[in-house]
Amino acid sequence: MRSQEELCMDLLAFENLLLNTLASNTQETHLGRLHTAAERVRCAILDSDEQGKLAPTTRHLGARIGQRLERLAQLLRAEQREVNMMRTTTRNELRELLQNSNIARETSDNIQDKGDASLNAGKMRSWFLKNLGYPFPTRSAKKSILAETNAEAKDNSECLVYNQAVLWFINTRRRSGWTTFLRSYAKGDKAMLLEIAWALQHEQGGTHEQRCWSAGPRTVDGVTRQLMCSQARQNTFTLRDLFPEASERFLNELRSDWEQIVERIKVGAKDKIGEWVNDVIRLSETLPSSRPSSSNAGEAHIWRTCPEVTSRNRDC
């Protein structure tokens, strides 16, 4: 059990690390270190609180840091909004400038190819999550997704071309961990992975909206039909049916990896900054489970207990 002095030092060190990370860069390794530090402080505070040893001074320091970080998060979000507005304005001005220029077409093509990092991937993301067991859209499916995306596009910058959709699906399968999952748990057999997805879907139950993902149809191509015929499985099989010899730990790891894939597809890396800023705010909200004293009434919103988050975090 860490002393109250050590806990206060941990809190300050964490705040310092967060500020240094923001000031330097936000590479994956730094974010990982920040997450680790946040987790360590949170667990130490929770331990201390559960044993009734959390001192008012530590509580007070936590509240102040929470307030500071919340203010910082507000600034960051405002900054992000401003950057987005500037980007839109710049793009529009550039397009206007180039409209009557000889090089207009060539340059705008280039911008389309390289410049816009925020692809309008909502429909593709949605299709991917609805077909997570076999995220290989046919040519016609891709065209259909593109048609839907482009029909709802507010301007040309939100329109997609066919090749972008092809690349997006290739990259998303690889970067979400879907391809790794395919190799690890289905030995590269896509039909097998589809069966795993169906088993997971059956285990979780609920609707697509509740799960945020679906395995997709079981008759997507010849591979799938072949497996269905050979195994003649019913739709109520479980992971245990697919892996009769596997340990519980293996199955739990599989479930956890699958959830990670879903999370990665749901939230792109560009949203990570906002995500972990929210984590930090949530951290300050979940530290002690008891209410603040009346003298700290102004900090009450920082320390309010969120039962769902708190209970989940305590399980760690």
Add this chain to the structure above:
DNA sequence: CAAGCGCAGCGTGAGAGTCC
């Protein structure tokens, strides 16, 4: 001469590696 077979060429899509 038609049918069957094997082979090369080509287009397409996916994966891996990489750049920015």
Add this chain to the structure above:
DNA sequence: GGACTCTCACGCTGCGCTTG
């Protein structure tokens, strides 16, 4: 995280050869 290049696998097509 989008896009590019390279490589590989696969399916389709056309061509030449063999066989009945």
